Amino acid sequence: MLFRPTVYVITLSRLSTALRPPPPRRRCERQTRARAAHLVLGSAFLSFWPAAAMLWFGLHLGADVFVKLWAFLWLGFVAFGSVLALIRHVFGIARGGMIAMVFFAINTAASETVVPIKLQPAFFRIGYALPYYHIIAGARYILFGSRKTDFHYAILALLIWVLFVWRL
Secondary structure (H helix, E strand, C coil): CCHHHHHHHHHHHHHHCCCCCCCCCCHHHHHHHHHHHHHHHHHHHHHHHHHHHHHHHHCCCCCCHHHHHHHHHHHHHHHHHHHHHHHHHHHHHCCCCCCCCHHHHHHHHCCCCCHHHHHHCCCCCCHHCCHHHHHHHHHHHHHHHCCHHHHHHHHHHHHHHHHHHHHH
C-alpha cells in the first residue's frame, strides 16, 4: 500500500514538468542571439591560437598567410561548432553529447589527417560532405599550397554548413 502513493507522486511530477508552459519567445530569442554571438566570438579567440602556433613553430608565414589562416580557421570553427551546438540543442544534453561525440569521431576519422578516405572503408566517404574534412583541406592549402581547388570547395562547403545550421 505504501508503494502506490509514491507512483502517483512520481507520475504527477513528470506530468507537471511536461505541462509547464514554454518560456516567453523574447527570452528564447535573446538566448539564441547570445549563444550565436558567443559562438562567433569564442571561435575567433580559439582559432587565433592554432594560427599563432604556426608562426611560433617556425613555418615563417607572412602576415597575409597568418590572417588568411586565422580567418579560414575562424570559419571552420564556426561551422563545426554550429553543427555540434545544433546536435546538442535538438537531442538534449545527454543524448546530444553522445551523438556529438560520434559525429566528432566520424569527422576525425574521415578528415584524411592520417589515412586517405580512398583507403578507408566505403562508409567513411561520407567525410567528403562533413565540415572537418574541408577544414583540413583548406588549412593544407594555406600552409603548404596543395590543391588550390580544394581550398575554394572548402570555403564553399563551410559556408553551406554555417548557412544550413543557422537557418534551422
